[in-house]
Amino acid sequence: MTDTNTIKPGGPQLVSPLSASLGFADIIADIAATAAAREREHRLPHEEIASLKARGFGALRLPADAGGHGVSLSELFVVARDIAAADSNIAHAFRNHLWQVEAALRRRDHPFHTHVLELTAKKKTVGLSFTETGALPAGARPDKVLTRLEWDEIRQAYVGSGDKVYATGNLYNDAFIGVAVESRAGRTVQYVLERGEGVSNHDDWQGFGQRLTGSGTAKFRDVTVPPAHVYPADPPRTDEAAPWGFTFHQVYLTSSIAGIARRVALDAVEVLRARGRNFYHGEAAHPVDEPVLQALLGRIRAYSSSIEATADRAVAALQRVWDTYGTSDEYDTTLAATFAAAEAKVVIDDLAPQIANWLIDLGSGSVVSRVGALDRHWRNIKVIASHNPRLYKERLLGRNALSGALPPTGAFF
Structure with a gap:
C-alpha cells in the first residue's frame, strides 16, 4: 500500500x-x-x-x-x-543574442559569424545596432545611420552614428552587430561593434509590461568600428533556399509566454494555500478545501500544461528545420515551422491571458495588492503577444487553407 x-x-x-x-x-x-x-x-x-x-x-x-x-x-x-x-x-x-548564435552556427565559415561565435564563447552577448525610424510605409525599410559607416583617416577606422529604438536587451549586451554601407567602396557590409565610448542605452521603454527588458533606446554617437571588424555581407539566398528566416524569433516569444503560463500555475498553488478565509457562502471552512477553488486551480493547471504542449509543437517543428538545414527538405520543414509558429501564437495569445485572469479570481481581493505584483503576468503576456499581432497570422492560416497562400518573408511576421 x-x-x-x-x-x-x-x-x-x-x-x-x-x-x-x-x-x-x-x-x-x-x-x-x-x-x-x-x-x-x-x-x-x-x-x-x-x-x-x-x-x-x-x-x-x-x-x-x-x-x-x-x-x-x-x-x-x-x-x-x-x-x-x-x-x-x-x-x-536574451532573444536577439540567441538568434545571432543560431545564424552564426549555420554560417560559421563566414568571418562575421565566426566573430559572433568567438564573443559568445567568451560568455559575451551581442545585440542589434540596426537603426530604426518612426512610421514607414508598407514594405519600406529604415535607412538612417548607423546603416552607413564613414571612413575616418585620423582614426584609421570606420565611424557611425544613429539610434536604435526598441533595443531589447541592449542594456545588458557586450557587443552589437549591424548591416551598413561603408563609404570607401560603397558596398554593403556587416560589422561587430563592441561596447565602448559613444554607446549608451536608455531605460526609456514605456510599455506597461516587460518593463525590465532593456527595450528602450540605444544611442550610437560617433562610434568607432575597426576595419578588422567589418566583414562582407552574407551571400544572397538562392532561389531554392527557404525564404522564411525568422521563425526562431516568433517561437521564442511564444515559448516565453508559455513560461509565464507555467509561472501562473505555480503562483496559483501558493495563492490558494495562502488564502486565510473563505467567503461566508462558501462550502468549506478554509479556501484550500473549497471545491470551486480547487476546480479553478485544476483548470489553470490544465490550461498551462496545454499551452506548453502547444509551444512544444512549434519548437519541435523548428528543430526539424535545423536538422534539415542545407538539404532538399529544408524548404518544406521551414514552411511547416512557420505555420506551426503561427498556429501556436494564435492559440497561446488567446489562452494565456485567460489563466492570468483566473489567478486573480482564485485569490480574489487578497491578491490585488501591488506587493505580490501578480498583475505582471497578464501585462507581460499582453506585451509579448503584441509583437507581430495574431490577427495577421489568423488571416494567413485561413487564406492558406483556402488557397495555399504562403507566409510573408520579413522579420516582423
Whole structure:
C-alpha cells in the first residue's frame, strides 16, 4: 500500500531536469524568488543576467570544445522557458543574442559569424545596432545611420552614428552587430561593434509590461568600428533556399509566454494555500478545501500544461528545420515551422491571458495588492503577444487553407 504521506504534490515545476543538470537550478530559483520585488522597485536585472551569462546560458548551443554545452535547439528552448517562468523579462532580453548564435552556427565559415561565435564563447552577448525610424510605409525599410559607416583617416577606422529604438536587451549586451554601407567602396557590409565610448542605452521603454527588458533606446554617437571588424555581407539566398528566416524569433516569444503560463500555475498553488478565509457562502471552512477553488486551480493547471504542449509543437517543428538545414527538405520543414509558429501564437495569445485572469479570481481581493505584483503576468503576456499581432497570422492560416497562400518573408511576421 502506498504511504500517502510520501506522495508529493503534482503539477508543473519551475526548473526542468535539463536546466538542473546544466547547473542553472539555483540561478533560476533565485531569479524567480526576486522577480516580484524587481517589478515593484523597477530594478533592472543586471546582476541576474550577468550570472546567467557567466554560467554560460548565452553559449549553450556552442559545442563543448568551443565553450558551450552542445545542447540541441529544442533543449535551448527548455532552459529559456524555465528562465521565462522565473522572470520573462530576463528570457526576453536574451532573444536577439540567441538568434545571432543560431545564424552564426549555420554560417560559421563566414568571418562575421565566426566573430559572433568567438564573443559568445567568451560568455559575451551581442545585440542589434540596426537603426530604426518612426512610421514607414508598407514594405519600406529604415535607412538612417548607423546603416552607413564613414571612413575616418585620423582614426584609421570606420565611424557611425544613429539610434536604435526598441533595443531589447541592449542594456545588458557586450557587443552589437549591424548591416551598413561603408563609404570607401560603397558596398554593403556587416560589422561587430563592441561596447565602448559613444554607446549608451536608455531605460526609456514605456510599455506597461516587460518593463525590465532593456527595450528602450540605444544611442550610437560617433562610434568607432575597426576595419578588422567589418566583414562582407552574407551571400544572397538562392532561389531554392527557404525564404522564411525568422521563425526562431516568433517561437521564442511564444515559448516565453508559455513560461509565464507555467509561472501562473505555480503562483496559483501558493495563492490558494495562502488564502486565510473563505467567503461566508462558501462550502468549506478554509479556501484550500473549497471545491470551486480547487476546480479553478485544476483548470489553470490544465490550461498551462496545454499551452506548453502547444509551444512544444512549434519548437519541435523548428528543430526539424535545423536538422534539415542545407538539404532538399529544408524548404518544406521551414514552411511547416512557420505555420506551426503561427498556429501556436494564435492559440497561446488567446489562452494565456485567460489563466492570468483566473489567478486573480482564485485569490480574489487578497491578491490585488501591488506587493505580490501578480498583475505582471497578464501585462507581460499582453506585451509579448503584441509583437507581430495574431490577427495577421489568423488571416494567413485561413487564406492558406483556402488557397495555399504562403507566409510573408520579413522579420516582423
